[in-house]
Amino acid sequence: MLLRQLDFQRELYNAALEERIGAWQWERRSVRYFDQCKTLTELVDVRPEVVACGITLCRGTLKRLDRAFVAFFRRAQKGENPGFPRFKSAQRFDSLQWEDRSGWKMKVEERRLRLRGIGEIKTNYHRPFAGTPKAITVKREGTKWWVNVRCVDVPAQPLAATGRKVGLDLGVVNLVATSDGKLHVGELFGAQTRKRLALAQRRLATKQPGSNRRCRQVEEIVRLHRKVKNQRMNAVHQLSRALVNDYDLIVVEGLKVKNMVRAPKAISDPDQPGKFLPNGAAAKAGLNRSIHDAGWATLLSLLSYKAESAGRTIVTVDPHYTSQTCFECGHVESGNRLSQAEFRCCACGHEAHADVNAARNILRAGRAQRASARVGSKLTHCPIVSRRGIR
Numbered sequence: 474m475l476l477r478q479l480d481f482q483r484e485l486y487n488a489a490l491e492e493r494i495g496a497w498q499w500e501r502r503s504v505r506y507f508d509q510c511k512t513l514t515e516l517v518d519v520r521p522e523v524v525a526c527g528i529t530l531c532r533g534t535l536k537r538l539d540r541a542f543v544a545f546f547r548r549a550q551k552g553e554n555p556g557f558p559r560f561k562s563a564q565r566f567d568s569l570q571w572e573d574r575s576g577w578k579m580k581v582e583e584r585r586l587r588l589r590g591i592g593e594i595k596t597n598y599h600r601p602f603a604g605t606p607k608a609i610t611v612k613r614e615g616t617k618w619w620v621n622v623r624c625v626d627v628p629a630q631p632l633a634a635t636g637r638k639v640g641l642d643l644g645v646v647n648l649v650a651t652s653d654g655k656l657h658v659g660e661l662f663g664a665q666t667r668k669r670l671a672l673a674q675r676r677l678a679t680k681q682p683g684s685n686r687r688c689r690q691v692e693e694i695v696r697l698h699r700k701v702k703n704q705r706m707n708a709v710h711q712l713s714r715a716l717v718n719d720y721d722l723i724v725v726e727g728l729k730v731k732n733m734v735r736a737p738k739a740i741s742d743p744d745q746p747g748k749f750l751p752n753g754a755a756a757k758a759g760l761n762r763s764i765h766d767a768g769w770a771t772l773l774s775l776l777s778y779k780a781e782s783a784g785r786t787i788v789t790v791d792p793h794y795t796s797q798t799c800f801e802c803g804h805v806e807s808g809n810r811l812s813q814a815e816f817r818c819c820a821c822g823h824e825a826h827a828d829v830n831a832a833r834n835i836l837r838a839g840r841a842q843r844a845s846a847r848v849g850s851k852l853t854h855c856p857i858v859s860r861r862g863i864r
């Protein structure tokens with residue numbers, strides 16, 4: 474029944490998208506979320522099976538389309554690649570969303586979830602709830618189903634102050650380097666599974682389209698992808714938890730992940746004209762993957778919500794020159810950084826691990842920013858590090 478509902482909601486999603494496109498194409502009229510919600514009542518007579526699970530679920534689907542459009546316009550305004558919302562095939566549509574508190578009920582004690590129009594589903598609630606459940610998403614992952622419960626008024630769990638502050642340098646070889654010299658290696662998880670994944674992908678190519686074997690192989694691939702994702706999330710959760718437990722103030726760099734994912738410049742060989750020296754493009758291709766793997770964005774978001782709940786402070790600083798600046802004397806030069814890991818100041822000769830040096834600069838910038846900003850006001854990006862060194 475859930476699968477059937479997925480199909481109906483997908484149909485609704487695609488129809489709503491078509492309505493928006495058509496209205497703009499033919500009448501230069503924009504259709505909004507609320508307009509589309511109003512037309513839902515007409516569906517009761519025409520397609521009762523679509524609204525069998527309640528209007529809330531249908532509204533959730535329309536909201537999802539609305540979010541896709543909001544994100545599209547935001548990207549278009551910023552001049553990024555906008556990516557128009559697409560029609561969803563069965564493989565790209567795998568969640569049902571209830572946006573408010575009607576149409577579903579959690580029965581934690583009986584280990585059941587009641588969904589209107591579907592019935593009671595045996596559920597494994599794997600952790601106690603905090604706060605008031607407000608909205609749910611039921612999601613299919615391969616052959617498994619998950620319910621994601623969003624709660625409001627979740628009580629904070631403040632931690633005792635430790636009196637310690639830290640700056641974090643986010644990197645690729647070391648996912649995180651802390652200003653007190655600890656290096657957390659990222660990326661290693663998933664490497665094993667990736668091999669198996671490649672094999673599974675090759676096997677998929679040998680299967681007849683539409684066959685049961687192909688279907689099973691697709692499931693195997695989905696399973697492996699899920700495994701990589703779980704491993705990654707687990708590692709990032711543990712790391713962010715450890716950081717939030719250990720430090721009162723965490724300073725991070727405001728990174729633009731996209732900029733880091735570009736291909737490196739070609740280096741021509743001075744001895745052989747027309748030839749090129751290895752520029753690390755292959756390594757960088759691997760790095761690009763690990764940038765996504767490492768999931769900086771995920772780390773930052775997990776850090777910020779854990780910090781908020783624990784009463785810790787997170788400060789974002791401008792990352793410019795933090796990796797080229799000497800922590801000891803403030804001398805800025807790209808030659809300071811000898812290699813990925815080595816740092817030796819050209820002015821004072823200070824030597825350190827490059828990432829740790831950067832992390833210490835970041836911490837200093839964060840503290841300066843904190844000192845200048847009024848405590849309690851919203852802390853935003855301000856350049857602390859200039860060409861001439863740290864002010």
Ligand SMILES: [Zn+2]
Pocket residue numbers: 799800801802803804818819820821822823
């Ligand atoms: Zn120096």
